[in-house]
Each structure stands twice: as structure tokens, then as C-alpha cells.
Amino acid sequence: MNGLHAVVAALADSGVKMVTGVPGFPITELMEALNDLGLKSEDLCKHEWSVNEKVALELALGSSVCGERSAVITKHVGMNILADPLVTSATHTTGAGVVIIAGDDPGVEKSQNEQDSRFYGMVAEVPVFDPSTPETAYLCIKEAFLLSEKVRTPVIIRLTYRLLKKECKITRKKSASNTAPLDKKIWQLTMRGKHQRFHRESYPNMCGYAENSKLNTYTKRGDMGVISSGFPSFIVDSIMPPDFSHLSLTIVNPLPLELINRFISEHERILVVEETEPVIEKQLSGKVLGKLTGHMPYGIVTAGDVKKAFKNLDKETVTSNITPQTIEERGARLICDDCPYLPLYNAIKELNVPVAGDLGCSIMTASPPLSLLDAAFSLGSSIGTACGFNRKGIAIIGDFGLAHSGICGLINAVHNKHELVVVVLQNEVAAMTGGQVAPDLAGLVSSYVKDTETIDPKDIDLKKKLSTKLKKKGISVILARARCPRFDES
Template identity: 50%
Template sequence: MNRTDREVGTSEITGLEALYFALIDSKVEMVTGVAGFPVTAVMEYFEKNLGSDIPTLWMTNEKVALEAALGASVSGKRSLVLTKHVGMNVLSDPLVTAVTHTIGAGVVIVAGDDPGVRASQNEQDSRWYGEVAEVAVFDPSGPDAAYGSLVRAFELSERTKTPVIVRITDRLEKATGPVTRSDDIKAETEATFDRSIWKLTMRGKHQHFHINVQPLLVDEAESSSLNRSVRSGRSSKTDKVGIISSGYPSLLVDELLSERQLEVSHLSLNVVSPLPVRKLRDFISDHEKVLVIEESEAFIESHISICENVLGKMSGHLPYGRIEKEQIGFAIENIDKDKVTEYTFIETIEERGSRSLCEDCLFLPVYRMLHDLDIFIAGDMGCSIRSAPAPLEAVDVGFALGAAISTAIGFDKKSVAVIGDFGLSHSGIIGLINAVENERDVLVLVLDNRTAAMTGGQSTPDLTDAVKALCDDVTVFEFNDPEIAGSRIKELESLVRNKLAVKGVSVIYVRAECVLYK
């Protein structure tokens, strides 16, 4: 499905394809990314279709991915970073500093959010990073907006010398629609890093940003053609109902209004940071009631909720997280109510259904063994987190990818940290360094299948030699043969109990092949 024709406007393409064409047309020279839903599919599509022409680099960690992109930027090369929403937390350190440090060629971060939490540890909203880092954020509604947003993001990045975020979701990737490609995409003629910024103090850099750069971002938000307003066409000065939306829900709004033949004004925002304050103020003042429709958090709504006529998630008209068309219809039907109590349901695993480990996973006996240990078990994001609910109830806590070892450092007695090889290379190795350096009592079980199994089966680096260099007590335990797994688990349990009885840091590599990605 490698389309190279420029007449894309005549055919329906997906949001994913639109992002690909925007990357090509923007002459991006490096792509870095970390596997994770929903950006894995994007990275794989780029990798397949770009071939060797443009480096597509899978990184073990989002901070590294952004830092490599910043290095390309300084060299005058446009670069793109792919990360899922929780990866934004990891890369936020260089992101925030890059804004006042300034960059060279354009840097765009494509952040994949997961409304509905289909394959993530939380439902956080990447749009908030626009405020944290003071960067522009695009939240495209469909394929054409995705193309236009990514193209404009690179132009704006170079104009302001700051990174820019484009937020996507899995439904945006799959949405279809006509896309008009541009033959006139501009790049800054001096798209390299300007060292003169070092004449300024750190405070001076921040002052420079607010005096010279932030006004450019505000002007972009207010004047962008990507922010689309469709008025109802009624002759009255003040319409009863107006809708403000951003991202994929904008498509749902358009569909619903068309299906029900409703004359309702609709302001669709594709640039959400900075928010177009003047545009929002004018729209709100022209309507008796304004309904804000967005995923996942009440980002826009919270900024304008001081206006008493604004309704949305905070008023109970819509749920937090993923938005469906029928929920928009319900909100419109109840627009005359100031508060609604429809969405009070709290989902449980029993009601939704369990997302358990593979039935033939070779690590299943290990998790059952952990369940029988009368100690805290620190788990990690990845397969091990699926062992936390019943029936396994193996790990007790799991805060972030790579966090198991660091978490176990804080337990009041020697306990177990269960971490995968991907989590170890992502950031877990830092926890191990600190455990050794601070002489903590921790037993680390590295479940090593040489695969990032939860994100598509990407290969992982072998850190065994590095771990042995850090820690004196390292055991490698082969667990590959399912025929003898029953007898070997008793041997492993004995080893685990012995290691828990001695002080210091102990590491046991438990090696088994991933049955899903053989």
C-alpha cells in the first residue's frame, strides 16, 4: 500500500497514510520511536515504506528518542519522534528545556493517546504537555487535518525554534477521507542551531521565549485555517446551542449533525495549544449553551468552564475518556440541564473480562510461584502487569515501564522485582544501578524472552553482560522446555527463596521463548 501519486485528494486514505505523506512531503530525514499502542503501527508503516532512504530508529527509551531527534535538528535535519502518551512523561525533561534552549530544523513529536485505555496503564491526555512545556499542540480530527497538522507543525517548529506536538489516536489512524497534498511546503532557509542563544542567561532564554516566541504561537492558534468554524445559518444573533470539539470526536460531531439534520454551530479545533482564546470567547458569547466534546480529559472545557453556559465532561453530559457518537447525542438531548449524572459506572475486570497472559506462556509457572511468596512483588508494565488481577494475583504493584526494581528498593524487606528484558533496557537498568550503589536488598527476576511482546514483538538488547558487570550475584536460569517446566519451577522456587534469605542485590535471569513471537 505504498502510494506515491500526488493526486491523493481524489481517493480515500487513512489517517496513518496521511501522516506518512506529510512526513514525505515535509522532507523529514530521521524518524525515532519507541514501541507502544497506538504508535507501533505508525512506526511499522513508516519503516516498511521508507525503506533505507530515511533512518527509522526503534529506541529503547523515549528520552533517548527525542534527544537523538534534537541532535538531528541541530545538524539541520527535520526529525520526527513517535511515542505513546505515557512516553511523553519520559521525554518531558529534554522537551521542556529544548523550548528555551532552541533547536535547528523542525522537530515534531507524534504522541499516540489511548482514550478508553485499550493497551496502556493510564488514560492521560498529551494535550496537557502543551501547557507544561509551552509548546504548540495539534489535535487533528481526520486524515486531511492529520496531513495539514503535521506539515504545519514542522513549519511552525522551525519558525519558533521549538518542538511541536501532534496528538493522534488509534481511531484517527484508521479514519478515512480525501487528503489534499501540498506542493509548496516551506522550510526555513537557516534551519540550523544558532549558538547566539548562549549569549543569554537561563533566565534570559525564558524571557526571550515569552517576548519573541510565545506571541508567534498565540498568533498561530488564532489564525490557523485548521481551526474550522461552521455556523448554523440561523438569522438570530444568539444561537441556542454551539459545539466546540477537538481531535477525532470532531468527525463524530459532523456525522451526528448530518444524520440528525441538526442546525448546530460547530467550532472544530485542530490547534489546541495555545488555545485560541479570542476565537473561543466570540463563539461562546454567541450561544446560550456550549457543549465541549473531546477525548480523554476536559482540557478545553476546564479552560472555559468559568463561563456558566459551558457543558461537557465536568457537567456530566459526557464521560471522561473515549467518546462515542451516541454519547454526543445524549449530551445534545440533555443540553437544557446544568448537571447530568448519567456516567457514574466504574468498570471492573469482572464486568469487562480479563486480558490475561497467553495460555501457553512459558512464564505462567513463574507467576504462580510468585503468588505463593508471602512478600511484596513489584511488577512492571508489559506482560507481568497482567498477572496482578485474579486468578494469578502474582504482582502487587506496577507503576511504570522500567519501575519494578526502583519500587522494590523502597520495600521494608528484601522482596522481588519482576521486570521484562524490554523494561530493563527502557529504564529499569537505572533502578538496578541505584540498588547496587545504595546496597539495597532486592531480588530482581528478569523475565527474558528477547521480545517486547506487548508492543508487537520488537527485539530487545541483551544486557546480561552489563548486569553481570554491575552485580556480583547473577544467575541465568533456562526455562525454555515446557516438558520439564513443572520440575524446573521447584528448582527456581528454591533458588528464589535462597536469594531472598541473603542480603544485597541478587539477579535471576529466567529465559524462555515468547510463544506469541517465536
């Protein structure tokens, strides 16, 4: 087994009835593993890729309301999309357990940023587990369903690629699943009353759980102490000097502050080792060293980083020479040579107008040599961004990005009479995440935007066509239909 299989086994052994999610690194393979782990038929649950993470969580919450356990699989940036129902669900309350599996990407292998999902535990005031190994991940997921049912909020499990790929051996055991639907008595309270109930019952229960959980481990060996969480705990354990103490935290929100303060008071120096941001470190005070003091780097943590920090423990601060990595150094992620959209990208480039892109394949046109995009903030963002330009420009959006959230940008553009040309890369797949089928919104778009035209992206008159559309008043949509050779099964 590896971490992926451990997660799937934990979902099956928790009796989860529905798994939803949105593909993306590093969690795409998790949904696929649900299919091929060879689960027994009674373990199988409903699972689907949803069009966006907000919808994915809404489905999971609906399942919970009816008394069935559910899970959401998302990459870290998806946490931004599902944050709305997540934050409200904490005071709204849930029924059967809801677990959100957030795949973070420290090191930014295949993402648009390096954000830390653990922050969402603080924003939504819900529990967060940050396991160090696949074995712990298996236990955390099973615990998370029980905790979710006790405190009546969703619970977040933060995972990373290295953990998901690590080999493991787990002992499987089915959890008790005497789940209940949502208790509708909550509607007898006002919205303010719900918040007060949350702080009288749910949050203190979370804190009590965090202080007493056996998943947090405390090993006292000497005067130097390391506090860590997540995969870095595994790294710390493998290179730790024999006279260093270790507080390995698995439940990181709420923090077990009594336990941590006891650990701090019993040691002379404390190093905090965590990925990606100083989430734990920022909540501690006193003699704590870590990212904020320059001892540890932001982002991914390696054994070399930890060894270096051990050597610098006598220093109050360390000057970290952060050198921003360049595309030249790492090598650009380029559009495939045989991409059917290359002629279209080249034609748009020649028009010399502002261009907003998306987080699908078009993101690879942003850097040299093509340098086509002016901006690409998030999946589905290009239409909204182009509406904000001070002159008529072009929004490039994939069909998956359009369904994910771009469609709201299009509705807003029509509603508020913005001026732009929208180019939809209609290849019917989410090519960046493995070729999952994208919804075809051509009918919906053409009924909503009068000037909608389907084109072949290899059309030699593309530049002229685009230029005519740019000169016209209002919104034009171009549906550029082509098959992605990477996922073409015809």
C-alpha cells in the first residue's frame, strides 16, 4: 500500500457513502484509487468529480444532513472555492461525519500557488488533522468522521504528495457507524444563537479533543525540543539527534495549547518544523524558532533544511537568502508541440490587446517564449478579469474552467454589458488534471450570448475573425472546438 491506498481504505472502513471532489495535483489519483483498490462491493460508495469545490462540499453536506458519511477531495486552491459553505457549516451544524481531504503542494510542483490549507481550520473554526505518515492518515480519517459527528462540523485532513506516495503497511478495522441525520432543532436558534451554541459546545469539545488526542505524541529526551506537524514530523523523526525532544502534532486546529506550553516550558530552545506556512509558529510565543526567525524555509521542508536548522539553534535569527526561482532555472512548462490551439494562441498574440487567461493549459502560454497572457488569477477567472481591463480585451477559458466558475463571470459580463471577446477552448476535457470529461456548455452559452460562433482553432483566418469581433460592440464568444491529442480516444 501507499498513502493513496491508505486514504481510500480509511474512507471505506469509515463507511463513507459519498465522495465528491475536483481533480488537481496531488489528489487526482485518490478518486481514481477508489475505483481500482479492489474494494469489496459493500465498501463501494457514490463518487463523482464535481464541477467545482463549492458544489462538491454542498453535495457532501447534503449527504451528511440525511445521516450518511461523506468526503470531499480537493487540492489546496479548491479550499478557497469551498470556503463559503465550509465557514457557515460550522455554526449551521452537520449530521453524519463530513471530511474534507485537502491536498497541499509544498514546493509547487503543479499548482498556481503554495498556500497552506491548515489556515482554513482557523478561518472556519473546524478541526484540522495534519498526519505525518500514511499509517497516521488512515487513523486520522477514521477519527475525523467520529470527531465531525461529535462537534457537528466538517473536519479537514491536510495531505501532501510525499505522504500520498509513501509506502506503508496498515492494519484495517471497520469503524462503528451509528450515524444520525442533522438535528433540525438547530433552527430554533437565531443566527447569533447558532454562533453562541458553537462556542459553548462545539469549539470547547474540539479543544478538549486536541489536548487529549493520542495522535499527538510527546517524547522527552533533552533540553532542545522540536515541534512539528505533517510529513515534516516523519523527516524530523528520521534525523533527530538522540538528545532532542519531539512534540509531533497531528491535530493542528485547534492547537493543543496546554500540551504545547508544557513542552515549551520544559525545554531551552524550540524549533518549529512545518509545511508550508508558519501556521503553528505564529500561534506560539516565547523561545520559538522556525520560519519567522529564518531557521526554516517557507514552503517544502527537506531533511537538509532541518539539519541546517539544528546547527543554528544557538542563534536568535538566521539570515535566509531567499532567491526567487526563475522559469529559466526550472525550465518552462510548455504547450505541447502538437496542441491544436497553438495557431489560435499565435493569432491572439498578434492582436496586441490585453489577454486574461485561465489555470487550464492556457496558463502555459504566459511565460516565454509565447508570453501571451497578461494575467491568470484562478480557474474560471479570465472572463471577470478581462471585464476589468480598461480597453476591450480577450478572455481565454477552458471548457472545464467555464463550468467551474467562469460561467458566473460570463453572466455578470452580459448582465452589466461589458465589452470583451471570450475564447472558450472547447476540447471536452480537463487536460491539465488528467483528461476528466468537461461539461459541454455550448448550447447554454449560445442561448445566452447572441454573438456566439464555433470555429476550428486551425482556421487560417483566425486573426481577421478575432479582430472583427474586437471592433464590434458588446460581447462575442468564440467556441474553439478541437480534440486534445493527449486524451483523444476517437
